[in-house]
Amino acid sequence: MEAPVSETNSDATDVTFTAAVNDLALATRRQKGRELSVEELRTYLDGELSREQEEELKNQLVLDPEATNTLLGMIAFRKQRAAGADAETPVADWQAMQELLAQETAAAETSRPVRGVALRLWQVAAAILFVTSASIFFWAQHRVAQLTEQFSDAHRPRINVFQNDLRPVDLALRRDSDHGQAIVLDAKTERYVVALNITDHGEYPDYGVEFLKISEEGEVRVWGARGLVPGPLDTFHVEFDRNFLPTGSYRVQLFGIEGDRRELLEAYHVDILVE
Amino acid sequence: MRDESKSARQLVEEWQTGHNREKNFKSLFERYSPPLHYFFQKHGFTHEDCRDLTQQTFLGAYRGLARFRLDSSFETWLFKIARNITRNTLRDQSAGKRRREEVSLDDTADDGSPSPVNWHLEGELVVAGPLNGILVGERLRLVRDAMQELPSDEQQCVLLRAQGLKYREIADVLKMPLGTVKSKLAKAKDHLKELLADRYPEIEL
Numbered sequence: 001m002e003a004p005v006s007e008t009n010s011d012a013t014d015v016t017f018t019a020a021v022n023d024l025a026l027a028t029r030r031q032k033g034r035e036l037s038v039e040e041l042r043t044y045l046d047g048e049l050s051r052e053q054e055e056e057l058k059n060q061l062v063l064d065p066e067a068t069n070t071l072l073g074m075i076a077f078r079k080q081r082a083a084g085a086d087a088e089t090p091v092a093d094w095q096a097m098q099e100l101l102a103q104e105t106a107a108a109e110t111s112r113p114v115r116g117v118a119l120r121l122w123q124v125a126a127a128i129l130f131v132t133s134a135s136i137f138f139w140a141q142h143r144v145a146q147l148t149e150q151f152s153d154a155h156r157p158r159i160n161v162f163q164n165d166l167r168p169v170d171l172a173l174r175r176d177s178d179h180g181q182a183i184v185l186d187a188k189t190e191r192y193v194v195a196l197n198i199t200d201h202g203e204y205p206d207y208g209v210e211f212l213k214i215s216e217e218g219e220v221r222v223w224g225a226r227g228l229v230p231g232p233l234d235t236f237h238v239e240f241d242r243n244f245l246p247t248g249s250y251r252v253q254l255f256g257i258e259g260d261r262r263e264l265l266e267a268y269h270v271d272i273l274v275e
Numbered sequence: 276m277r278d279e280s281k282s283a284r285q286l287v288e289e290w291q292t293g294h295n296r297e298k299n300f301k302s303l304f305e306r307y308s309p310p311l312h313y314f315f316q317k318h319g320f321t322h323e324d325c326r327d328l329t330q331q332t333f334l335g336a337y338r339g340l341a342r343f344r345l346d347s348s349f350e351t352w353l354f355k356i357a358r359n360i361t362r363n364t365l366r367d368q369s370a371g372k373r374r375r376e377e378v379s380l381d382d383t384a385d386d387g388s389p390s391p392v393n394w395h396l397e398g399e400l401v402v403a404g405p406l407n408g409i410l411v412g413e414r415l416r417l418v419r420d421a422m423q424e425l426p427s428d429e430q431q432c433v434l435l436r437a438q439g440l441k442y443r444e445i446a447d448v449l450k451m452p453l454g455t456v457k458s459k460l461a462k463a464k465d466h467l468k469e470l471l472a473d474r475y476p477e478i479e480l
Contacts, residue, residue, distance in 0.1 A: 017467070017475045020418045021437035027415060038355045039347065058449060059427070062434035066318075066361070068448060070354050072440075073314030075447045077307065077350060097304055097330050098297075101337060165367065197363045199335030199356045202342055233366070234359055256342070263342055 029063045036060055036067040038074075045074055125218065132220050140222075143244070162192035165235075166252065166268040168199070180249055180269030185242050187275065196236040196254050198266045204256035207265075209238060214249040222250075226257055247272050283307075283349040290340060300340075303349070304333055311357055318361055328364065332357045414474070421470040429463040432456055436480050 036057065043049055044057050061067050164183045183192065196209065208226035212219040222245065228236045236254060252268040281289075283303065290299040308329050315325040335356045336343075343352060422430055428449070435445045442460070446453045464480045471478065 017418070017471070017478045018437040018480070020414050020475075021422070021434060024415050024418050024422070025434055025437070038351045038358065041354075042348065042351050055427070058431055061448065062431045065438045066358065068435065068438060068440070069314055069317040070358055071448055072317055072444055073310045073354060073357070074350065076313045077310035080309065081306075093308060093326060093329075094301060094304060096326070097333055100330055100334055101300070104334065104337060165363075167363070167367075199332070199359050199363075200339050200352070202339060203344075233362060266338070 025063045036064060038070060041067060041071050041074060045071070045078065128217050129220070132215075132217055136220055136222060146243075162189045163195060164192060164270075165195045165197060166270055167197055168266050168268060180271045182271045182273055184273045184275050189242055191239055191241055193237055193239045194252075194270070195231075196238070196252065196266065196268060198234065198236070198254060201230055201234060201236075201254075201265055202256055204258050204263075206257040207236060208255040208257050208262065209236065210253045210255070211245065212251045212253065213246070214251055219251060226255075228254075245272055247274050284345055287340065287343065287345065287349055291343075300337065303336075307350070307353055308333070311353070314354070314357055315361065318365075320364075328357070328360055331360050335360065417471065417474055421467055424470060425463055425466060429459045429466075432459045433463050433467075433480065436460060 040057065041061075044054060044061075049057060061071065162183075162185070164181070166181055183194070185192065201207065206226055207228040207230070208224060209228055210224035211222050213222050225238075228238075230236055249269070249271050252270060253264055254266045254268075256263045256265050281299075281302065283306065286299045286302050290296050290303075311329045311332055312325045315328045316322075320328060332353065336353055339352075339356075343349070422433065425433065428451075431449055432445055435448060440448065442453060442456050445451070445460075446456045449456070451459075460480050464478055467475075467478050
């Protein structure tokens with residue numbers, strides 16, 4: 001994917017007036033920090049704001065190309081609807097979309113257990129899962145004992161913490177069909193952060209994450225937690241000690257939690273490797 | 276055949292109840308993919324990328340549609356997804372960019388007069404190299420001082436024009452007649468030329 005036009009002009013010697021204005025807008029926006037939500041833009045478009053509120057919103061809007069572009073997209077949609085017809089969507093676009101949706105549905109089907117079709121197979125799988133879980137349990141106890149010894153160092157600040165942005169599984173698959181995204185730990189990396197990107201996390205009172213190790217026997221849950229809070233860029237972050245997750249392939253699942261209900265929001269595929 | 280008669284809300288409700296899922300999703304896609312494509316285009320993405328990002332947005336919507344609560348509009352929700360996808364994509368792309376240094380503009384003079392856009396130059400400004408930083412700081416102070424001389428609506432027009440918006444788009448965004456936008460930009464241009472003649476003899480707006 002090609003990089004879009006940069007919004008920052010760092011060369012001071014030869015810039016146009018408009019580039020200088022954009023730099024000024026960028027500096028001002030960074031200072032202010034707050035961004036306009038899509039809902040605020042909708043209220044502006046729908047004329048739900050007072051004159052003063054509208055003026056205030058406009059003054060923020062003109063400093064923020066992202067919000068301006070969002071608003072323009074919304075305006076384009078409204079104009080199209082007002083004209084009484086949708087703009088032409090190329091047939092090929094819908095066909096490509098259908099293919100993506102078919103892959104999505106197929107992926108969901110394979111991860112869903114098929115009731116009654118192969119009960120014995122299911123029982124065998126459960127037994128394998130039990131044995132594997134038991135092994136993991138004993139292994140985890142061993143690891144906990146090891147980690148306990150290291151706890152005296154746990155509160156020290158860490159430098160060079162390695163951050164890994166995980167994209168949802170479909171994007172990773174489109175770039176590399178057989179493997180997940182790789183996290184390569186070099187000898188210096190003691191801890192690393194995994195950032196879970198998600199297009200829309202919805203509104204849940206709580207969020208949880210689960211790491212499932214993928215092996216020939218199936219998937220085994222090695223770690224999970226709840227209490228995740230989305231960061232300012234709507235991503236979730238987990239920091240790991242390098243020894244906590246053994247090398248291998250993992251499926252990472254992000255959940256929205258409401259009472260006893262747990263909803264899968266996004267899945268990621270990651271390979272943890274040691275250099 | 277498109278279903279023009281149903282609102283987005285109806286299409287989503289029917290999809291959620293499992294009724295004509297493909298048809299309803301297709302209607303949503305046909306209705307919203309052109310403005311989304313335009314949205315990504317405005318961010319400077321290529322045509323192919325816009326197609327790809329539009330599909331990613333709908334894939335995100337497809338995944339979340341079952342739990343989408345209709346207390347906000349589908350349009351708002353969809354653009355929120357598109358915005359997050361844009362951010363993630365831009366962040367991926369900028370991850371490898373060169374390291375930049377920062378320069379403080381703490382010494383910026385402020386005469387205390389209220390500014391409609393409420394300019395701030397006190398914070399950090401990312402530029403390349405300390406000398407370059409000083410030059411940029413100088414340039415920005417000059418432009419800011421000139422911009423503060425303009426009335427609020429002219430400032431708004433200039434800022435949007437600098438973002439690359441067409442006159443028609445500025446008129447839409449600011450809810451102004453097209454003629455008003457043209458006249459405000461012409462006035463602003465004349466005024467700025469006077470103020471910035473030494474630095475910017477040619478101002479294209």
